[in-house]
Structure formats: structure tokens, C-alpha cells
């Protein structure tokens with residue numbers, strides 16, 4: 001299963017601003033949120049709607065509604081939280097879990113420091129959020145933890161992916177679909193995405 005990549009030219013335009021090192025924290029954070037909303041629409045294009053009866057000002061009718069309670073969004077701390085508001089604009093009643101991971105600067109391996117999921121997470125469809133899919137280590141570890149908790153339907157939502165990260169996810173978790181605004185060229189010797197946008201967490205939080 002390969003990554004679903006957004007092709008809308010406006011997304012390309014917004015990405016050009018994210019990549020620019022002269023784009024400041026406020027604008028960077030806003031654009032991350034905007035793209036995250038679009039990614040949420042794309043990721044939920046297979047959503048099954050439920051039939052409900054409502055009354056318009058004119059008459060009774062049947063309409064199709066999303067059972068928002070079926071979804072959980074799980075940002076990977078820190079940078080994933082920058083995408084959360086964008087997804088909540090599309091599905092405001094989704095439940096939220098958190099996974100705390102950081103990459104060890106020398107080994108580039110993820111180190112876990114926090115894990116808290118909403119109740120009945122195993123019964124929900126889970127969208128894991130992280131702006132950057134680099135080596136894929138953080139994504140793979142997060143997904144493994146969710147599977148240990150019994151979650152069966154998982155999607156991974158990112159702004160920029162490296163081919164190496166997409167390949168690793170395909171190998172380790174072939175059932176998990178990746179949604180990205182772009183798949184870049186490669187990783188550099190420090191496991192940063194090239195051309196990428198730099199350190200997503202630092203740019204979102206201004207650290």
C-alpha cells in the first residue's frame with residue numbers, strides 16, 4: 001500500500017511557504033493546521049455514514065451523518081499536536097490520545113516517554129498524526145503500541161514523508177495507509193528529510 005499524496009496546487013503553494021526558512025512561527029503553525037484539515041478530509045474519504053432522520057424547516061427527511069465518536073486522533077508529541085486543531089476542525093467530536101516519543105539525536109531511534117489513550121480505543125478508527133515521517137521509527141513504534149492495545153484500523157497522517165519512512169511503514173505495518181501532503185527526495189546523514197522543512201517541532205513551537 002503506497003502513500004496517498006495530496007495533489008491540489010493550493011497545497012503545493014502552502015507547502016512552499018512551510019519549506020521556506022524565512023516563514024515565521026505563527027504562519028508556519030497556521031499552515032500546518034490548514035493542511036492537516038485537508039489531509040483529514042482525504043483520510044476519511046472511505047467513511048461510512050449513518051442514516052438519521054431530521055427535520056428541515058420544511059419537512060422531515062433522512063440524511064447521512066458521520067458517527068464522530070468512532071474516531072480517535074493520536075498526535076505524536078510534540079510536533080503532532082501542531083496538526084490536531086486542523087483535524088478537529090473536520091471532526092470536532094473525535095477522541096484524543098497522546099504518544100510521547102523523541103528521536104535520540106545520535107541513534108535516531110525513538111525513545112518513548114508517554115502513552116495515554118481514550119477509553120475503548122480498540123473499537124475506534126485511529127488517525128496517528130506527525131508532520132514528519134523520516135526514518136519511520138516513531139510511526140512504527142506508535143502503531144505497534146496501538147496494535148498492542150487492540151486497535152484494528154489505523155491511518156498515518158503527515159505533512160512530509162521521506163521515501164525511506166514510507167517504505168519502512170509498508171514493510172512493518174502493511175495494513176496502515178499513509179496520507180501525506182508531499183513525499184520528498186531522501187533523508188540526509190542526520191536522518192532529516194531533504195529538502196523537507198527542517199525540525200517541525202522547533203518551527204511549530206519556536207524553540
Ligand code: PRP
Nearest residue numbers: 077078079102103134135136137138201
Ligand atoms: C520528529 C518528528 C517525528 C520524528 C520523525 O520528532 O516530529 O516524531 O522526528 O522521525 P522518524 O520518522 O525518524 O522517527 P522529534 O524527535 O524531533 O521530537 P519533537 O516532536 O519533540 O520535536
Ligand code: URA
Nearest residue numbers: 134192193198199200
Ligand atoms: N523530524 C523533523 O522534525 N524533521 C525532519 O526532517 C526529520 C525528522
